[in-house]
Amino acid sequence: xxxxxxxxxxxxxxxxxxxxxxxxxxxxxxxxxxxxxxxxxxxxxxxxxxxxxxxxxxxxxxxxxxxxxxxxxxxxxxxxxxxxxxxxxxxxxxxxxxxxxxxxxxxxxxxxxxxxxxxxxxxxxxxxxxxxxxxxxxxxxxxxxxxxxxxxxxxxxxxxxxxxxxxxxxxxxxxxxxxxxxxxxxxxxxxxxxxxxxxxxxxxxxxxxxxxxxxxxxxxxxxxxxxxxxxxxxxxxxxxxxxxxxxxxxxxxxxxxxxxxxxxxxxxxxxxxxxxxxxxxxxxxxxxxxxxxxxxxxxxxxxxxxxxxxxxxxxxxxxxxxxxxxxxxxxxxxxxxxxxxxxxxxxxxxxxxxxxxxxxxxxxxx
Numbered sequence: 001x002x003x004x005x006x007x008x009x010x011x012x013x014x015x016x017x018x019x020x021x022x023x024x025x026x027x028x029x030x031x032x033x034x035x036x037x038x039x040x041x042x043x044x045x046x047x048x049x050x051x052x053x054x055x056x057x058x059x060x061x062x063x064x065x066x067x068x069x070x071x072x073x074x075x076x077x078x079x080x081x082x083x084x085x086x087x088x089x090x091x092x093x094x095x096x097x098x099x100x101x102x103x104x105x106x107x108x109x110x111x112x113x114x115x116x117x118x119x120x121x122x123x124x125x126x127x128x129x130x131x132x133x134x135x136x137x138x139x140x141x142x143x144x145x146x147x148x149x150x151x152x153x154x155x156x157x158x159x160x161x162x163x164x165x166x167x168x169x170x171x172x173x174x175x176x177x178x179x180x181x182x183x184x185x186x187x188x189x190x191x192x193x194x195x196x197x198x199x200x201x202x203x204x205x206x207x208x209x210x211x212x213x214x215x216x217x218x219x220x221x222x223x224x225x226x227x228x229x230x231x232x233x234x235x236x237x238x239x240x241x242x243x244x245x246x247x248x249x250x251x252x253x254x255x256x257x258x259x260x261x262x263x264x265x266x267x268x269x270x271x272x273x274x275x276x277x278x279x280x281x282x283x284x285x286x287x288x289x290x291x292x293x294x295x296x297x298x299x300x301x302x303x304x305x306x307x308x309x310x311x312x313x314x315x316x317x318x319x320x321x322x323x324x325x326x327x328x329x330x331x332x333x334x335x336x337x338x339x340x341x342x343x344x345x346x347x348x349x350x351x352x353x354x355x356x357x358x359x360x361x362x363x364x365x366x
Contacts, residue, residue, distance in 0.1 A: 067187040068180065069362065070331070072299075073169075074158065074192075076176045079137035082161045083130070085168050086120040093120050095129055098136035099160035137161045151341075155301050166195060169234070170241020174256060177242060181255035189331075191264045191297055194234035196227040199282060203274045212277070212320045219278050225285050232290050235263065262294040264331055269298040269314055270306045277317050284325040295329040295362070302336045308346055315357035322359045331362035 049055035082100075086093070092101040092113035100120070103111035113119055123130050135141055137157050144150050169192070180188055202222055209215055246254035265283035269276055276298075283296035298314060300307060307314075318330055334354035337347055354360045 061183055063184060065183060065185045067189070068185055069189045071176070071188055071190050073172055073176065073190045074161075076179075076190075077172045078175070079134040079140075079161070081171070081175060082137060082164055083120065083123055083133055085164050085171070086161075087123070089120075089163075089165050091120045091163055092117040093123060093129065093133065095132070097160065098129075098132045100163045102163055166234075169238040171245065173238050173261070174242040174245040177256035177259045177261065178246070178254060180259050185259060188259055188261045189264055189294065190261060191266050191299065193266045193268075194231035194286075196231055196282065198223060198227050199275070199278055203272070203278050206274050208273045212317065215274070215277055216281055216321075216324075219281055224278060224282055227282065228286055228289050231282075231286050235290070235292055261292075263292055265293050265296045266299045267296060268300055269310070270300045270304045272306075273310050273313055273317075276310070276314055280317055280321055284321045284328050287328040288325055295331045297331050298333060302333060302350070303342050303346070308342060311350060312353060312357070315353040318358035318360075329361045330358055332358060332360045334360070334363050 045059060049059050086100050090103055090111035092103050092111070093099070094101050094117050096116065101113070101117055103113055103119075111119060118129075123133065137160060139150070139154065142150060142153055144153075148156075173190075176188070176190070202219060202224060206215075206218065243249070243257070246256045248254070248257035265286055267276060267279040267283055271279070280296060280298075283293075287293040287296065296318070298318070302308070302311075318332070322328070322330055332354045335351040337350065339347065351363065354363055
């Protein structure tokens with residue numbers, strides 16, 4: 001008995017005694033002691049680096065993070081990546097707007113730009129334009145002015161780096177997963193929109209109706225769900241590209257391979273109500289067919305005219321579909337408004353409607 005005790009050590013003996021007295025197994029008691037000791041070491045380390053910004057940053061970076069539940073994929077990709085891909089796609093750059101532009105359609109085989117624009121391939125030779133694009137696509141060095149607020153700059157950026165081919169989504173996933181792993185995150189929920197073909201035109205000839213059941217039946221009859229396989233294939237291809245880039249399943253696999261990821265389907269709320277309904281319906285159908293899609297969300301400026309005017313109808317649309325697809329969750333942008341951004345009446349009730357009408361299970365607001 002003495003030999004056994006000496007071999008396991010004092011801490012285990014103590015844990016065994018404590019566990020015996022309170023009815024906790026020795027292994028569990030040891031685990032509890034180890035957790036307590038780790039917590040004390042963490043507190044000591046935090047106190048040691050608290051007044052050292054660089055050391056504190058590294059400490060927080062290494063700290064385990066459970067989940068990032070509200071991540072816009074396009075916002076998480078760095079501007080430098082978009083510039084590299086614009087060159088690969090043969091896009092043009094408008095120096096006056098610091099924005100991408102498509103080449104002239106008649107010269108797609110050998111891209112040429114309008115006289116006031118330049119090929120993206122020339123950006124690396126022009127440091128001023130290169131830095132201007134990065135500042136335009138991000139909040140780096142931004143200083144609010146009378147001509148542009150931080151709000152305007154943020155939402156305006158999405159239009160400026162648009163035009164990048166969606167085939168790069170796998171590279172975007174790999175970049176975002178890698179950065180998440182580097183910050184010790186375990187789980188990501190990314191907001192993105194997969195490829196579809198019918199949604200842009202499926203509501204042509206349709207008019208808005210308060211009869212949601214009839215609208216749904218009409219859209220399903222027009223083949224809305226036929227794009228579900230293409231959307232699933234979109235995620236399959238993007239994830240396969242990520243796994244290839246990160247050597248997932250290989251001995252030298254990147255830590256990015258360990259990040260668990262799910263998707264939130266985006267509905268663009270600045271579109272006509274019948275198209276919002278179609279997008280939302282497709283999102284619920286996709287989430288029902290693909291377990292990787294765990295929720296839907298309405299995206300775009302909440303203070304935009306259509307978003308404000310149709311907000312109550314949008315919430316009723318989501319609430320109606322929520323009852324038909326009870327296993328699909330809803331995570332909404334609601335209440336991202338402030339006095340002066342909209343009339344006082346506009347501040348009345350968006351969060352309440354998101355909770356009561358749309359039955360939201362998660363929200364982001366300011």
